Amino acid sequence: MKTLRTSPLALTVIAAVIALVFSVIITSVVLSISGFNPPSVFQAMIDFGLEPDSVVNTLNRSSTYYLAAIAVAIGFRMNLFNIGVDGQYRLGAMLAAAVGGAFALPPVIHQVVIILVAMAVGGMWAGIAGLLKVTRGVSEVISTIMLNFIATGIVAFLLHEDRLATQVAGSNNIGTEPIASSGRVPGIPYPGAGLEIYGLVLLAVAVGVGFHVMINRTRFGFDLRATGLSSSAAVAGGVDARRMVVAAMLISGMAAGLIGMPQLLGSSYSYGLDFPGGLGFIGIGIALLGRNNPVGIAFAALLWAFLDQSSQILEFNEIPKEIVAITQAAVLLSVVVVYEIVRRLGLRWQQQAVAAELAAGSAKRSKEVAA
Amino acid sequence: MSTTERPKVAEPAFELHGITKRFPGVVANHDIDLRVTVGTVHAVVGENGAGKSTLMKILYGMLRPDEGTIRVGGERVAFGSPADAIARGIGMVHQHFMLADNLTVLENVVLGAEKLHGIGGKARRRIEELAKKYGLQVEPGRLVEDLGVGDRQRVEILKVLYRGARILILDEPTAVLVPQEVEELFENLRELKREGLTVIFISHKLDEVLSVADEISVIRRGTTVSKCLDPGEVTARELAQLMVGSELPVPELRESTVTDRPALKLTSLTVRDESGRAVVDDVSLTIHHGEILGIAGVEGNGQAELVEAVMGMRSPDSGSIVLDGQDIGAWPTRRRRESGIGFIPEDRHRHGLLLESSLWENRILGHQTERPNAKGFWIDRSGARADTRRIVDEYDVRTPGIDVSAASLSGGNQQKLIVGREMSGKPKLLIASHPTRGVDVGAQAAIWDHLRRARAEGLAVLLISADLDELIGMSDSLRVILRGRLVAEADPAAVTPEQLGSAMTGASSEGER
Numbered sequence: 001m002k003t004l005r006t007s008p009l010a011l012t013v014i015a016a017v018i019a020l021v022f023s024v025i026i027t028s029v030v031l032s033i034s035g036f037n038p039p040s041v042f043q044a045m046i047d048f049g050l051e052p053d054s055v056v057n058t059l060n061r062s063s064t065y066y067l068a069a070i071a072v073a074i075g076f077r078m079n080l081f082n083i084g085v086d087g088q089y090r091l092g093a094m095l096a097a098a099v100g101g102a103f104a105l106p107p108v109i110h111q112v113v114i115i116l117v118a119m120a121v122g123g124m125w126a127g128i129a130g131l132l133k134v135t136r137g138v139s140e141v142i143s144t145i146m147l148n149f150i151a152t153g154i155v156a157f158l159l160h161e162d163r164l165a166t167q168v169a170g171s172n173n174i175g176t177e178p179i180a181s182s183g184r185v186p187g188i189p190y191p192g193a194g195l196e197i198y199g200l201v202l203l204a205v206a207v208g209v210g211f212h213v214m215i216n217r218t219r220f221g222f223d224l225r226a227t228g229l230s231s232s233a234a235v236a237g238g239v240d241a242r243r244m245v246v247a248a249m250l251i252s253g254m255a256a257g258l259i260g261m262p263q264l265l266g267s268s269y270s271y272g273l274d275f276p277g278g279l280g281f282i283g284i285g286i287a288l289l290g291r292n293n294p295v296g297i298a299f300a301a302l303l304w305a306f307l308d309q310s311s312q313i314l315e316f317n318e319i320p321k322e323i324v325a326i327t328q329a330a331v332l333l334s335v336v337v338v339y340e341i342v343r344r345l346g347l348r349w350q351q352q353a354v355a356a357e358l359a360a361g362s363a364k365r366s367k368e369v370a371a
Numbered sequence: 372m373s374t375t376e377r378p379k380v381a382e383p384a385f386e387l388h389g390i391t392k393r394f395p396g397v398v399a400n401h402d403i404d405l406r407v408t409v410g411t412v413h414a415v416v417g418e419n420g421a422g423k424s425t426l427m428k429i430l431y432g433m434l435r436p437d438e439g440t441i442r443v444g445g446e447r448v449a450f451g452s453p454a455d456a457i458a459r460g461i462g463m464v465h466q467h468f469m470l471a472d473n474l475t476v477l478e479n480v481v482l483g484a485e486k487l488h489g490i491g492g493k494a495r496r497r498i499e500e501l502a503k504k505y506g507l508q509v510e511p512g513r514l515v516e517d518l519g520v521g522d523r524q525r526v527e528i529l530k531v532l533y534r535g536a537r538i539l540i541l542d543e544p545t546a547v548l549v550p551q552e553v554e555e556l557f558e559n560l561r562e563l564k565r566e567g568l569t570v571i572f573i574s575h576k577l578d579e580v581l582s583v584a585d586e587i588s589v590i591r592r593g594t595t596v597s598k599c600l601d602p603g604e605v606t607a608r609e610l611a612q613l614m615v616g617s618e619l620p621v622p623e624l625r626e627s628t629v630t631d632r633p634a635l636k637l638t639s640l641t642v643r644d645e646s647g648r649a650v651v652d653d654v655s656l657t658i659h660h661g662e663i664l665g666i667a668g669v670e671g672n673g674q675a676e677l678v679e680a681v682m683g684m685r686s687p688d689s690g691s692i693v694l695d696g697q698d699i700g701a702w703p704t705r706r707r708r709e710s711g712i713g714f715i716p717e718d719r720h721r722h723g724l725l726l727e728s729s730l731w732e733n734r735i736l737g738h739q740t741e742r743p744n745a746k747g748f749w750i751d752r753s754g755a756r757a758d759t760r761r762i763v764d765e766y767d768v769r770t771p772g773i774d775v776s777a778a779s780l781s782g783g784n785q786q787k788l789i790v791g792r793e794m795s796g797k798p799k800l801l802i803a804s805h806p807t808r809g810v811d812v813g814a815q816a817a818i819w820d821h822l823r824r825a826r827a828e829g830l831a832v833l834l835i836s837a838d839l840d841e842l843i844g845m846s847d848s849l850r851v852i853l854r855g856r857l858v859a860e861a862d863p864a865a866v867t868p869e870q871l872g873s874a875m876t877g878a879s880s881e882g883e884r
Contacts, residue, residue: 230726354775
């Protein structure tokens with residue numbers, strides 16, 4: 001009986017480990033060809049990556065990655081490809097920063113308002129793609145990519161000194177009006193580190209728990225998963241496919257709106273040109289790696305952030321840090337292949353186990369009859 | 372007509388010996404022996420899931436046997452792919468046609484075999500020659516989409532002959548045909564036989580087997596239980612019992628439980644497809660509580676669209692749908708299901724199951740808002756799990772547990788799970804499309820029992836089936852659908868399958884009463 005319950009999580013872990021080993025091999029080959037000694041390079045990366053400041057940076061970075069991947073995963077669970085997480089995140093973060101900087105509200109209310117604005121903007125931006133899909137039949141892949149460009153344009157237009165931006169003191173960077181201290185989220189100290197962990201790392205954890213509960217415990221989540229597994233069966237089962245598309249895009253966009261919050265409320269306090277771009281695309285990779293599972297995504301986000309962080313040591317050793325991009329790409333490519341193999345094997349094992357179990361059962365029955 | 376029938380002692384076209392195939396989830400082949408004589412029609416019969424299709428896949432190179440030998444024309448062979456099999460003259464005519472609708476007959480036949488005679492005049496002449504020789508009349512220039520089912524099947528047979536097959540495997544060739552087309556097919560098969568070709572005819576329709584086969588082999592649970600029976604010496608009933616290994620259930624209703632309270636009333640229901648053609652055309656019918664109304668028709672005559680319209684999966688263009696006096700025509704699918712419509716879909720993999728999800732999650736599908744699956748906003752896991760265990764017990768779903776995926780069950784057990792689910796919560800109306808398709812005899816009898824019991828308690832059933840015996844036996848009243856219209860009404864107590872078949876093709880109006 002135990003073999004029948006090969007849990008998806010265990011399979012995910014096995015698959016991810018295989019993919020990781022595979023990518024380490026590929027990276028080693030590339031390093032060797034380039035004339036470096038792979039073990040010493042990995043040792044240097046691990047040593048640097050485990051330094052306290054690196055740990056804090058990894059955690060902070062992984063919180064944004066995590067939120068980005070959850071935003072993508074909500075769509076993926078329904079076979080919706082929200083490629084526009086990046087635009088939803090940047091538009092949401094910028095408008096939330098502008099609103100947060102424009103007023104000083106009492107603490108707690110201030111932060112909540114900023115976060116709600118970010119969610120509303122992100123949700124609305126993704127919702128456009130959802131509406132276009134159900135009313136006009138526009139593929140969400142196309143529309144969200146286009147909306148990314150429009151978001152980039154809007155952000156560039158608004159982030160101008162005549163509009164929402166001001167010159168940042170002491171630099172020629174421009175950004176939104178800084179958020180007053182009532183709207184900031186204090187960091188969590190980490191022993192031995194000069195930096196602090198973003199307070200909103202906890203928001204990422206809460207979003208992960210919320211995602212898990214929504215997907216697995218609510219009727220809405222069941223409808224969402226059912227639509228993703230077989231849209232024809234879901235429709236026959238009474239799921240309103242159009243409503244689900246719009247709802248899933250809205251929720252995905254709302255999660256996307258949160259991506260910028262840990263950094264905005266934890267360290268930068270204003271949205272400037274230095275806000276990272278491309279997070280939505282990293283999120284797609286991490287969601288794939290984490291198999292759209294909240295726990296899997298957490299590990300994937302940590303791995304990704306750790307690789308990003310530890311790669312910074314490479315330049316000191318005159319190794320191009322792009323080598324890590326090769327590692328990340330190799331992980332992703334191999335994980336997609338390995339997951340598919342593992343999924344098929346899992347189904348097969350289960351079918352065999354069920355057949356064997358039933359054969360054993362009927363043999364027992366016929367023996368009883370004979371006896 | 373160069374040769375007459377060859378003597379039966381002639382050399383075997385092929386021999387299978389000790390074929391064993393282990394395969395996850397389905398009945399494996401176990402120690403199968405089969406010997407087929409050249410120039411005969413050899414029928415392989417067995418229940419659904421007995422392993423006939425696996426055996427045939429082995430014979431034409433789709434699967435490799437784990438053990439056993441295959442000899443063709445006395446020579447031992449091993450097939451790595453269907454291409455190896457066709458090189459040895461073995462060709463397969465599939466149950467589901469594999470034709471490109473938007474191409475002509477000629478194009479379909481030469482597709483993938485362009486090297487043989489090119490794609491032009493030479494190929495056309497070859498096709499015409501084959502068609503003439505074997506009495507398979509089709510015009511090479513016609514588009515396949517304009518052809519009827521019988522013609523399409525002839526194109527499939529031509530495709531195989533064109534590639535040089537001397538041994539033809541026909542997998543359930545009559546499943547999609549009405550009785551008149553079946554007779555034409557048999558005429559074609561006799562012609563092929565006369566020309567010295569060998570035909571393997573896979574079926575579970577015993578009357579047909581007895582009328583066309585020269586020899587019959589029976590497969591039960593993956594192994595051959597009888598070899599080379601003479602059709603003159605066995606009866607359909609004996610064959611059936613060999614197939615099943617026990618007594619057969621009969622579809623029948625005992626006393627009428629029909630009430631005068633209408634459950635479902637359709638008035639002038641019309642559904643149009645994208646091109647504006649009426650696929651369900653002005654259909655009016657009433658099903659009372661305690662009544663099973665059967666719809667007979669060749670597949671693709673609007674049954675699927677009619678069901679989808681009643682379920683709210685497709686919006687009708689005009690007409691009304693009234694359930695227990697309430698117009699539900701504008702309701703979404705979920706509200707219709709909540710108000711007491713159960714649905715056994717025609718294609719359980721597309722519309723009835725989440726194959727990769729567990730059984731208890733499949734118990735929830737379609738009933739997400741109802742107890743015991745949900746409490747308000749939340750899914751009630753323990754409620755759904757407990758009720759899944761009840762269904763597994765009551766409907767005899769053979770499974771080691773409720774946490775296995777639906778895909779790991781056999782088709783019959785999947786169907787029992789669906790029937791159990793849809794009968795839960797006392798529905799008022801059950802839409803049953805092919806409720807016993809692909810299930811074994813035991814499960815078929817159980818499903819009929821459940822239908823009869825629910826009918827006695829006042830359930831109204833819209834029954835759609837391709838199995839005419841089931842339709843006639845299980846219906847209180849019968850309608851015939853042809854090109855989306857209800858063209859005839861029949862009394863199940865008096866009508867024969869042949870009359871029903873005629874009415875289904877529109878060949879005559881004998882079915883009308």
